[in-house]
Amino acid sequence: MVKKSEWNDQQIEDLLSQMPKIKDERDPQDIYQNIVVKMNKKRQRVWMMPAVATVGAALLLFILVPGLLDGNSSQENALDHTDQPSSEIAMLEDTMNEEKVEQKTKMDEEVTPFSADAEPETTSEMGIRSVGIEDSATAIYEEDLADKYVLTYAIPDPNVMMSVPVSVLVSKEEDKSKFELFTENMANLKEEEWGLRDYFPLNADLTFDEESNVLTVDVPIDHSYGKGSATEIIFNDTLSYMMTTLDIEKINLLTAGNPGVELGNFGLIEEFVPKEQLGNHAYYFYYPNDSTSKPFIVPYGEKLKSINEAFSAMKENQDKAHLVASIPAEISLETEEDPAEKKLTIHFGDGSIINNDEPTLHTIEAILLTAKDFNYQTVKLENTNIDIVGKFDLNNEIKVPVAANKRSLPQ
Template sequence: MKKSEWSDKQLEELLRQMPKIHDHRNPRDIYQNLSIKKRKRSAWIIPGIATAAALLLFFLLVPTMFDRTEYSLDRAVQEKVSKEEQKSLSQEDSSTLKEDSTKNETGISGAEQKMLMTSSDKTALYDDELGNGTVLTYWIPDSQAQILVPVSTVVQLDQNKNWLTAFIETMGLLKEEEWGLSDYYPLNATLTLDTTNNTVMVDVPNDHKYGEGSASETNFIDSLKKNISSNSQVNKIMLTTNGQPGIEFGNFGEIKEIQVESEGKHAYFFYTPDGTETTYLVPTTDSYQNINAAFEAMKTDPIEMGLTASLVPSFSFKDIEIKENKLIITIDENAVMENNIENVYSLEAILLTAKGFGIDTVRLLNAPINSLGPFDLTKDIKVPLAPNYRPIQ
């Protein structure tokens, strides 16, 4: 408390100046009243003091209690958020582990597989991608010059160009080495179309290299036949050297004319160039009497170097039937099929093989899944227009 500013003398003087007060009560009454007041004071002063102390403690402690309450609430919220974060992280870790544990045979995890399973997850060219363009297919030797790989693209033809003109112009735009194949085009030859005789004229210079070595000779002759057969209805090739009839080959001798036969009735297999992850679908040189024989051959690696089996165990056939250019395949009830790249390529190998036997559509019955990559397995599937599509700018 603040110390009084009045001195004792000043207080006495002040009291003397105050008016006198006369108490007319009996002294005994005054004493009794004092006694009663004294007893009453003793009855309530202690609780009063206790109450005052309690109030004082209350006002002192309430802020602290509020602080602690706010702290407790904040901590509770933080703990809840922390638990939610831990739960979320736990779910992410669990999802990651699940994806890692479900990696397919190609080494692609579930998340990566989901990203990859799009409309572009196919190798061939289909009619919905053609638009107003024209398909061109080039047969390109692999890097070891052992097999010919068909690669297709789409070009726009104007009224002044025929297929051979477009074929020649596009040869220089091919990216064979980038695709894991041999740098083979453009050919060191002049190609012209004789529409009257339905013939393609092929003239090479005197210093051409196509007659040096059996692989070089075979690839040159076979690529000419396959290029012309795949892109036209021409049935004959005339060969000349610097305008003179015939081309001299070391192993075959001089050849002046080659008959072109339509491509078909071949089985398609997988080919993956060394050092790449690209898979091509390539037909064998052998042809088959029926599609059943072709499918049976596709279960094992062929004689051709670099090719591997394309009919994976997922496509275990119970029955095969052809009705009006429609191939109906009943899948074995025990077959297990996953939605992965390998199965997409296997289905395309079936489609391309079917195309070579004059099939227009393929229907899978009893398939374990309803969709495979971009393909709806509950509907008829059209065969491709051409294999191994590569767009060219």
């Protein structure tokens, strides 16, 4: 049996009359929607004063007026003072309970930023990581191949000051050779869109003898590849990269079916021999049209005697070719070379600024491409005071890229 309350009706009315007026004429559904909207905008709990006051009043009634539970008239008088439907109170209580659960879930997610599935995954033991941020790397790496061919084209800059090696990935096809895919995709290159000079397809007929591994290049009589030293150098670079990309042993040159191509300063050339073998160059940043987007990383200048000489050169701009230094002046480094293992160790000096950002990522790529040019296969970066730069895990040796300046062809 419920004990009779020692409070009389007048005392209860006096007590309730001292409480704040809590009348709220809004539709319960509107109140609920407002709570949801505010929850989405703010992570902390947003209290609605009318709702809190209503719930407080209800709880106070049940504490102070237990005698009202037996159905006497005092209960009806007390409930009349709330001016709030009981169904709205129940819905608001449910809403706040749901809000607490959702807020706790959000707080748990903030405390544990990575789940086991979301944690960056090391794809190899050679320093390449797959990360959740946008990949700003410029080159093609071993893990990018996935049953694809890498095709590299030497494309001149708009001023024909240098050749920019641009690499694309194409799927292997059973009925097409690598040479056929190379020549077929010449027409798909977007040189001008990339900020370079429109150069391909070549103004020549190309035929390849797979048995002898010899390429024949037959240019028309009115070809322009021998008009000036700059165009001759670009043509030389184009054929050199073709030999490397397609693993060609020899190139025969014809003009309208007749042996030899007239190349100005070099005279009539019947068999192509590269002006100089690719390799042993410093790599710089080239930003087409002075843009600040992802740079091309370009080999430039004369062949160098050592990789330390290359790294020193990479700290200086090459104004004539509009190339930007790829190693900042505030970075100092020392090298330890292991030619037998084809491994290069780079120790950064104290005070060198190594950040997990795009500029540092591109500097590391320039270092890797230069190391590849000097016949190294892996690079270990030490004393970086940081574990990760973009896709590179600096705790491990990093494999050099397969090719420079990855660009996509239209689908």
